[in-house]
Amino acid sequence: MNLIEVTSKFPDELSATKHFEQARWGDTPTCAYCGSEKLSRRKKDHRFTCLKCNKSFSVTVNTMLHKTRIPLRRWLIAFSLVTDAKKGVPAKQLQRNLGVSYKTAWRMGMKMRKLMYDPAQKLDDVVEMDETYVGGKPRKGGYPNFTKKDKAYYDRAITQLEAEDFDISEGKRKKPWVPKGMGHKTIADRKTPVVGMVERDGNVIAKVMKTISAKKLKAMVEKNIDEEDSVLITDNHKGYNKMNRIIDHIKVDHQKMYSYRGINTNTIESFWAIIKRGIMGQYHKVSVKYLPDYIAEFVFKYNNRNKDDMFETLVTNAMKQKQN
Structure with missing residues:
Protein backbone atom coordinates (compact mmCIF):
# COMPACT_ATOMS: atom_id res chain seq x y z
CA MET A 1 0.00 0.00 0.00
CA ASN A 2 1.59 3.26 -1.08
CA LEU A 3 1.62 6.52 0.86
CA ILE A 4 -1.33 8.11 -0.97
CA GLU A 5 -3.48 5.02 -0.36
CA VAL A 6 -2.56 4.93 3.33
CA THR A 7 -3.35 8.59 4.01
CA SER A 8 -6.62 8.27 2.10
CA LYS A 9 -7.76 5.04 3.76
CA PHE A 10 -6.73 6.12 7.26
CA PRO A 11 -7.61 9.82 7.56
CA ASP A 12 -7.58 9.84 11.37
CA GLU A 13 -6.38 7.95 14.43
CA LEU A 14 -9.65 6.05 14.91
CA SER A 15 -9.54 4.50 11.43
CA ALA A 16 -5.90 3.49 11.99
CA THR A 17 -6.74 1.99 15.38
CA LYS A 18 -9.60 -0.05 13.93
CA HIS A 19 -7.29 -1.43 11.23
CA PHE A 20 -4.90 -2.75 13.88
CA GLU A 21 -7.88 -4.13 15.82
CA GLN A 22 -9.03 -6.03 12.73
CA ALA A 23 -5.54 -7.48 12.29
CA ARG A 24 -5.41 -8.59 15.92
CA TRP A 25 -8.95 -9.73 16.74
CA GLY A 26 -10.91 -9.80 13.51
CA ASP A 27 -14.51 -8.65 13.91
CA THR A 28 -14.73 -9.38 17.64
CA PRO A 29 -12.32 -7.61 20.04
CA THR A 30 -11.66 -9.47 23.28
CA CYS A 31 -10.18 -8.44 26.60
CA ALA A 32 -6.39 -8.74 26.61
CA TYR A 33 -6.51 -9.92 30.23
CA CYS A 34 -9.56 -12.17 30.70
CA GLY A 35 -10.72 -12.84 27.13
CA SER A 36 -14.21 -11.43 27.63
CA GLU A 37 -16.06 -9.97 24.64
CA LYS A 38 -18.00 -7.53 26.84
CA LEU A 39 -16.11 -4.31 26.19
CA SER A 40 -16.78 -0.60 25.95
CA ARG A 41 -14.70 1.83 23.90
CA ARG A 42 -13.50 5.16 25.26
CA LYS A 43 -13.97 7.85 22.61
CA LYS A 44 -11.20 10.06 23.98
CA ASP A 45 -8.25 7.71 23.39
CA HIS A 46 -9.90 4.69 21.66
CA ARG A 47 -8.99 2.37 24.53
CA PHE A 48 -11.23 -0.46 25.67
CA THR A 49 -12.58 -1.08 29.15
CA CYS A 50 -13.52 -4.65 30.02
CA LEU A 51 -16.95 -4.85 31.68
CA LYS A 52 -16.00 -8.15 33.32
CA CYS A 53 -12.56 -7.52 34.89
CA ASN A 54 -12.79 -3.70 34.71
CA LYS A 55 -9.32 -3.35 33.18
CA SER A 56 -8.46 -0.80 30.51
CA PHE A 57 -6.27 -1.64 27.51
CA SER A 58 -5.39 -0.56 23.98
CA VAL A 59 -5.05 -2.62 20.82
CA THR A 60 -1.26 -2.63 21.20
CA VAL A 61 -1.12 -4.16 24.70
CA ASN A 62 1.10 -7.27 24.83
CA THR A 63 1.93 -6.94 21.12
CA MET A 64 5.12 -5.97 19.32
CA LEU A 65 3.97 -2.34 19.63
CA HIS A 66 3.36 -2.63 23.37
CA LYS A 67 3.50 0.74 25.20
CA THR A 68 4.12 2.72 22.03
CA ARG A 69 3.50 6.45 22.41
CA ILE A 70 3.56 7.05 18.68
CA PRO A 71 0.12 7.53 17.07
CA LEU A 72 -0.96 4.40 15.19
CA ARG A 73 -1.69 6.38 12.03
CA ARG A 74 1.95 7.48 12.04
CA TRP A 75 3.00 3.85 12.36
CA LEU A 76 0.95 2.97 9.27
CA ILE A 77 2.59 5.78 7.32
CA ALA A 78 6.00 4.50 8.43
CA PHE A 79 5.07 0.95 7.34
CA SER A 80 4.14 2.30 3.92
CA LEU A 81 7.39 4.25 3.53
CA VAL A 82 9.58 1.31 4.53
CA THR A 83 7.82 -1.46 2.59
CA ASP A 84 7.72 0.69 -0.54
CA ALA A 85 11.51 1.21 -0.52
CA LYS A 86 13.43 -1.82 -1.85
CA LYS A 87 16.75 -0.66 -0.43
CA GLY A 88 15.46 0.75 2.83
CA VAL A 89 14.68 4.10 4.42
CA PRO A 90 17.30 5.76 6.66
CA ALA A 91 16.30 7.30 9.99
CA LYS A 92 16.96 10.82 8.69
CA GLN A 93 14.36 10.35 5.96
CA LEU A 94 11.84 8.91 8.43
CA GLN A 95 12.50 11.93 10.64
CA ARG A 96 11.63 14.31 7.81
CA ASN A 97 8.64 12.37 6.50
CA LEU A 98 7.03 11.63 9.87
CA GLY A 99 7.81 14.88 11.67
CA VAL A 100 9.49 13.18 14.63
CA SER A 101 12.89 13.49 16.29
CA TYR A 102 15.86 11.57 14.91
CA LYS A 103 15.93 9.39 18.03
CA THR A 104 12.26 8.46 17.58
CA ALA A 105 12.75 7.81 13.86
CA TRP A 106 15.73 5.54 14.55
CA ARG A 107 13.78 3.56 17.15
CA MET A 108 10.83 3.20 14.80
CA GLY A 109 13.14 1.91 12.08
CA MET A 110 14.67 -0.67 14.39
CA LYS A 111 11.24 -1.74 15.67
CA MET A 112 10.03 -2.28 12.09
CA ARG A 113 13.08 -4.44 11.38
CA LYS A 114 12.17 -6.58 14.40
CA LEU A 115 8.74 -7.06 12.82
CA MET A 116 10.41 -8.43 9.70
CA TYR A 117 11.87 -11.52 11.39
CA ASP A 118 9.92 -14.48 10.01
CA PRO A 119 10.51 -18.19 10.68
CA ALA A 120 12.38 -19.62 7.70
CA GLN A 121 10.88 -22.40 5.61
CA LYS A 122 13.10 -25.15 4.24
CA MET A 280 26.19 1.89 1.23
CA GLY A 281 23.60 4.02 -0.56
CA GLN A 282 20.92 4.41 2.11
CA TYR A 283 22.31 3.62 5.55
CA HIS A 284 25.97 4.38 4.75
CA LYS A 285 27.22 2.46 7.78
CA VAL A 286 25.77 -0.30 9.96
CA SER A 287 27.31 -1.52 13.22
CA VAL A 288 27.96 -5.21 13.82
CA LYS A 289 25.48 -5.13 16.72
CA TYR A 290 22.53 -4.17 14.53
CA LEU A 291 23.58 -5.84 11.27
CA PRO A 292 21.30 -8.91 11.82
CA ASP A 293 18.28 -6.58 11.98
CA TYR A 294 19.22 -4.90 8.70
CA ILE A 295 19.81 -8.29 7.07
CA ALA A 296 16.35 -9.36 8.31
CA GLU A 297 14.86 -6.33 6.53
CA PHE A 298 16.43 -7.25 3.19
CA VAL A 299 15.45 -10.92 3.59
CA PHE A 300 11.84 -9.95 4.40
CA LYS A 301 11.54 -7.70 1.36
CA TYR A 302 13.12 -10.29 -0.95
CA ASN A 303 10.88 -13.11 0.29
CA ASN A 304 7.75 -10.96 -0.01
CA ARG A 305 8.67 -9.43 -3.37
CA ASN A 306 5.88 -11.24 -5.23
CA LYS A 307 3.16 -10.63 -2.65
CA ASP A 308 0.51 -8.00 -3.33
CA ASP A 309 1.02 -6.10 -0.11
CA MET A 310 4.00 -6.26 2.25
CA PHE A 311 2.29 -3.48 4.19
CA GLU A 312 -0.44 -5.78 5.53
CA THR A 313 2.12 -8.43 6.46
CA LEU A 314 3.89 -5.85 8.60
CA VAL A 315 0.60 -4.82 10.24
CA THR A 316 -0.14 -8.47 11.05
CA ASN A 317 3.35 -9.00 12.47
CA ALA A 318 2.97 -5.88 14.62
CA MET A 319 -0.06 -7.44 16.32
CA LYS A 320 1.70 -10.68 17.21
CA GLN A 321 2.41 -11.56 20.82
CA LYS A 322 5.16 -9.48 22.39
CA GLN A 323 8.51 -11.29 22.56
CA ASN A 324 10.22 -11.35 25.93
Missing part, protein backbone atom coordinates in the same frame (compact mmCIF):
# COMPACT_ATOMS: atom_id res chain seq x y z
CA LEU A 123 14.51 -24.58 0.78
CA ASP A 124 14.60 -27.25 -1.93
CA ASP A 125 15.30 -27.90 -5.61
CA VAL A 126 18.26 -25.83 -6.90
CA VAL A 127 19.75 -23.90 -3.97
CA GLU A 128 22.66 -21.47 -4.23
CA MET A 129 24.80 -20.80 -1.16
CA ASP A 130 27.45 -18.16 -0.73
CA GLU A 131 29.20 -16.00 1.83
CA THR A 132 29.94 -12.30 1.77
CA TYR A 133 31.59 -9.75 4.02
CA VAL A 134 29.94 -6.48 5.00
CA GLY A 135 32.15 -3.48 5.74
CA GLY A 136 35.79 -2.73 5.01
CA LYS A 137 37.23 -1.83 1.64
CA PRO A 138 36.72 -3.92 -1.53
CA ARG A 139 39.72 -5.53 -3.19
CA LYS A 140 40.44 -5.86 -6.87
CA GLY A 141 39.84 -9.23 -8.46
CA GLY A 142 40.81 -11.20 -11.52
CA TYR A 143 39.27 -12.95 -14.50
CA PRO A 144 38.40 -16.66 -14.72
CA ASN A 145 40.33 -19.19 -16.80
CA PHE A 146 37.71 -21.71 -18.01
CA THR A 147 39.38 -24.76 -19.62
CA LYS A 148 38.02 -27.64 -21.75
CA LYS A 149 38.51 -29.95 -18.77
CA ASP A 150 36.32 -27.69 -16.64
CA LYS A 151 33.67 -27.58 -19.39
CA ALA A 152 33.55 -31.40 -19.55
CA TYR A 153 33.15 -31.63 -15.75
CA TYR A 154 30.17 -29.26 -15.68
CA ASP A 155 28.58 -30.91 -18.74
CA ARG A 156 28.58 -34.26 -16.91
CA ALA A 157 27.14 -32.66 -13.77
CA ILE A 158 24.36 -30.90 -15.70
CA THR A 159 23.44 -34.09 -17.58
CA GLN A 160 23.09 -35.95 -14.29
CA LEU A 161 20.96 -33.19 -12.76
CA GLU A 162 18.67 -33.04 -15.79
CA ALA A 163 18.22 -36.80 -15.53
CA GLU A 164 17.03 -36.24 -11.94
CA ASP A 165 14.49 -33.59 -13.16
CA PHE A 166 16.33 -30.58 -11.77
CA ASP A 167 15.72 -27.42 -13.79
CA ILE A 168 19.07 -25.66 -14.21
CA SER A 169 18.19 -22.44 -16.00
CA GLU A 170 20.81 -20.22 -17.55
CA GLY A 171 20.28 -17.30 -15.20
CA LYS A 172 21.43 -13.78 -15.87
CA ARG A 173 24.89 -13.38 -17.33
CA LYS A 174 27.23 -10.90 -15.71
CA LYS A 175 30.64 -9.49 -16.48
CA PRO A 176 33.06 -12.17 -15.25
CA TRP A 177 34.73 -10.04 -12.61
CA VAL A 178 35.80 -12.20 -9.68
CA PRO A 179 36.19 -10.72 -6.18
CA LYS A 180 39.31 -12.19 -4.59
CA GLY A 181 40.56 -12.28 -1.04
CA MET A 182 37.26 -11.45 0.67
CA GLY A 183 38.00 -14.09 3.30
CA HIS A 184 41.66 -13.14 3.73
CA LYS A 185 42.52 -12.73 7.39
CA THR A 186 43.75 -9.15 7.22
CA ILE A 187 40.61 -8.13 5.29
CA ALA A 188 38.00 -10.28 7.03
CA ASP A 189 39.16 -9.00 10.43
CA ARG A 190 37.60 -5.68 9.45
CA LYS A 191 34.49 -7.21 7.91
CA THR A 192 31.45 -9.07 9.19
CA PRO A 193 30.69 -12.45 7.55
CA VAL A 194 27.17 -13.12 6.29
CA VAL A 195 26.18 -16.51 4.87
CA GLY A 196 23.15 -16.86 2.62
CA MET A 197 21.28 -19.48 0.66
CA VAL A 198 18.56 -18.96 -1.92
CA GLU A 199 16.17 -21.26 -3.74
CA ARG A 200 15.99 -20.23 -7.38
CA ASP A 201 12.70 -18.40 -7.93
CA GLY A 202 12.06 -18.87 -4.20
CA ASN A 203 13.05 -17.55 -0.80
CA VAL A 204 16.37 -16.53 0.67
CA ILE A 205 17.86 -17.21 4.11
CA ALA A 206 20.77 -15.15 5.43
CA LYS A 207 22.64 -15.23 8.72
CA VAL A 208 25.33 -13.05 10.27
CA MET A 209 28.22 -15.11 11.67
CA LYS A 210 31.25 -14.26 13.77
CA THR A 211 33.38 -16.69 11.78
CA ILE A 212 32.79 -19.07 8.88
CA SER A 213 33.70 -22.74 9.30
CA ALA A 214 32.82 -26.03 7.62
CA LYS A 215 30.95 -27.10 10.76
CA LYS A 216 28.75 -23.98 10.78
CA LEU A 217 28.05 -24.17 7.05
CA LYS A 218 27.08 -27.85 7.33
CA ALA A 219 24.73 -27.08 10.25
CA MET A 220 23.09 -24.28 8.27
CA VAL A 221 22.50 -26.59 5.29
CA GLU A 222 21.02 -29.35 7.47
CA LYS A 223 18.69 -26.88 9.21
CA ASN A 224 17.45 -24.95 6.18
CA ILE A 225 17.59 -27.24 3.11
CA ASP A 226 15.71 -30.41 2.22
CA GLU A 227 18.82 -32.42 1.37
CA GLU A 228 16.93 -35.29 -0.28
CA ASP A 229 15.25 -33.14 -2.94
CA SER A 230 17.88 -30.47 -3.54
CA VAL A 231 21.14 -29.76 -5.27
CA LEU A 232 23.50 -27.22 -3.73
CA ILE A 233 25.62 -24.85 -5.83
CA THR A 234 28.43 -22.97 -4.08
CA ASP A 235 31.72 -21.30 -4.83
CA ASN A 236 35.08 -22.91 -4.07
CA HIS A 237 35.28 -21.87 -0.41
CA LYS A 238 37.05 -24.60 1.56
CA GLY A 239 34.17 -24.75 4.04
CA TYR A 240 32.08 -26.49 1.37
CA ASN A 241 34.65 -29.21 0.60
CA LYS A 242 32.78 -32.05 2.34
CA MET A 243 29.26 -30.84 1.62
CA ASN A 244 28.69 -33.64 -0.92
CA ARG A 245 28.47 -36.06 2.01
CA ILE A 246 25.04 -34.71 2.94
CA ILE A 247 23.66 -33.23 -0.31
CA ASP A 248 24.20 -33.25 -4.09
CA HIS A 249 26.80 -30.53 -4.48
CA ILE A 250 28.42 -28.63 -7.35
CA LYS A 251 31.21 -26.13 -6.77
CA VAL A 252 31.87 -23.17 -9.06
CA ASP A 253 35.55 -22.28 -9.16
CA HIS A 254 35.55 -18.55 -9.84
CA GLN A 255 39.21 -18.71 -10.79
CA LYS A 256 38.17 -20.77 -13.81
CA MET A 257 34.63 -19.68 -14.70
CA TYR A 258 31.70 -17.59 -13.51
CA SER A 259 28.67 -19.22 -15.13
CA TYR A 260 28.14 -22.19 -17.42
CA ARG A 261 24.78 -23.59 -18.56
CA GLY A 262 23.01 -22.41 -15.42
CA ILE A 263 25.73 -23.57 -13.03
CA ASN A 264 26.37 -20.34 -11.14
CA THR A 265 25.72 -18.47 -7.92
CA ASN A 266 24.26 -15.42 -9.65
CA THR A 267 21.00 -15.39 -7.66
CA ILE A 268 22.58 -15.21 -4.22
CA GLU A 269 25.19 -12.75 -5.48
CA SER A 270 22.39 -10.53 -6.78
CA PHE A 271 20.91 -10.60 -3.28
CA TRP A 272 24.28 -9.55 -1.83
CA ALA A 273 24.29 -6.65 -4.29
CA ILE A 274 20.90 -5.46 -2.98
CA ILE A 275 22.19 -5.55 0.60
CA LYS A 276 25.43 -3.74 -0.14
CA ARG A 277 23.78 -1.08 -2.28
CA GLY A 278 21.20 -0.55 0.44
CA ILE A 279 23.77 -0.26 3.21
